[in-house]
Amino acid sequence: MQEHQKIVTRFAPSPTGKLHSGSYRTAIFAYLFARKNHGSFVLRIEDTDRERSKKEYEENILESLEWLGLEHDKFFRQSDNILRHKEILKQLIGGGHAYISKEEAKDGSGIMKELVRFKNPNTDVSFEDEIKGRVTVNTKELGDFVIAKNMDEPLFHLAVVVDDFDESVTHVIRGEDHVSNTPRQILIQRAIGAPEPVYAHLPLVLGLDKQKLSKRKGALALTDYRDLGYLPEALLNMISMIGWNPGGEQEIFSKDELVASFDLSRVQKSPAIFNPEKLDWYDREHIKRLPKALLLGYVKKFLPESILSKNPADENLESFIAIIGERLTAFGEIRKMSERGELLYFFERPEYDAALLLGKDGSAGETKDYLSRAAAILESLSDFSKESVKNALWGFATEVGRSKVLWPLRVALSGLAKSPDPFVLSAYFGKDETLERIKIATELLSR
RNA sequence: GGCCCCAUCGUCUAACGGUUAGGACAGCGGGUUUUCAAUCCGUUAAUCGGAGUUCGAUUCUCCGUGGGGCUGCCA
Secondary structure, three states: OOOOOOOEEEEOOOOOOOOEHHHHHHHHHHHHHHHHOOOEEEEEEOOOOOOOOOHHHHHHHHHHHHHHOOOOOEEEEHHHHHHHHHHHHHHHHHOOOEEEEEEEOOOOOOOEEEEEEEOOOOOEEEEEEOOOEEEEEEHHHHOOOEEEEEOOEEOHHHHHHHHHHHOOOOEEEEEHHHHHHHHHHHHHHHHHOOOOOEEEEEOOEEOOOOOEOOHHHOOOEHHHHHHOOOOHHHHHHHHHOOOEOOOOOOOOOOHHHHHHHOOHHHEOOOOEEOOHHHHHHHHHHHHHOOOHHHHHHHHHHHOOHHHHOOOOOHHHHHHHHHHHHHHOOOOHHHHHHHHOOOOHHHOOOOOOOHHHHHOOOOOHHHHHHHHHHHHHHHHOOOOOOHHHHHHHHHHHHHHHOHHHHHHHHHHHHHOOOOOOOHHHHHHHHHHHHHHHHHHHHHHHHHO
């Protein structure tokens, strides 16, 4: 590779399943490396296996990468290049590097097929891996490996080499599971006179069971995380830190910061386990950093129709999310909270349970009295901020026993056993609504 | 089985021969507190084992052990 050559990396998934964190990590590193070096990032769909490749998976991959902000500079499908692959195939056969082999199909059908096999020179092949160092493999055991099912159906090794060559890919950044494929691909490169790219084989991402991440073992697709309400910036940040870190003690990174600090030489050699709990933490941290407008957008997106149909004002929603936000790890929690009935009272008056209003050991008469006195204090209050409400009520509550006042007051506002504190809720509802709810609750106790 | 790779708290990791082995997540304990959260403070916890090399090994070498990957007419 010449010094002046433009850096080109690629992400080459096969559309045989939804994109999950393992392949996503590969995509991130290839992307970061390209951006860091002002190079370009190619997305190539490896769909030479016609049986297993599915359009829906290709769409899922595209959708996932877009959602995560890994935009590509070039896109193509391997199947679009079949003519070119065929041309190279002919060239290889003509040059004596490959030959057509008539064999019985392995599927037991008994029919004869014309496979194309690569004539293996049986040498040691070594390459310098950016992460693993020098890797040497004796290719003798490989035999004359198959590079095409027939002249019109090229296979992985051939297609990869030809496409990387045609796209001037300078850095092949991929998973460690490809290490043993590399010698075969280098052999083909040499036969067609293609330059050898720089290789960087990434350690694998493992699941909690310490096995290679896979959908079958429950690895979630990136689109699943999206649907669960995780932020793409949290996924990007978290997954970037699996098998790599810039060395300092900073944990939270924006995409730009990741690009700026990315360095292949700091990539870990050993496999790493994907820890969902840490993702939750990253998500919370990124929610905290979200600009207001975006935050509002997410909230609206995840709020159920039962609440949306009440047409809450943006301003109302903003104070709502300020309260609820610290209670969730991903926006999908909003749905769950709503299903548990923990949200509706923010938007309409709750049904009261008299027993709940009394708390552990309050009597109806006493509780009613305390609620009335609290209401009287609030009545005279002009500043209805949570601090102001707290200051106004604190003395009285402390005097008679905080739980005796604050518990029924909180239940009067939320109708629930669990909710934010009465000061926060009072500030949220404002004076009129707060007093109205207290009044309704008080009346209930009179019956 | 064969070939290849890897090895620091439970997990993600820092340390590039000299540190009381640091940070983060989780855990635990406590403060705040009317409930649920949130938040703050504190704290438990690791160099896989054995030989070398060296004045000195987490760091270098070898062996063992453990883990992983590959071993397709998949990618």
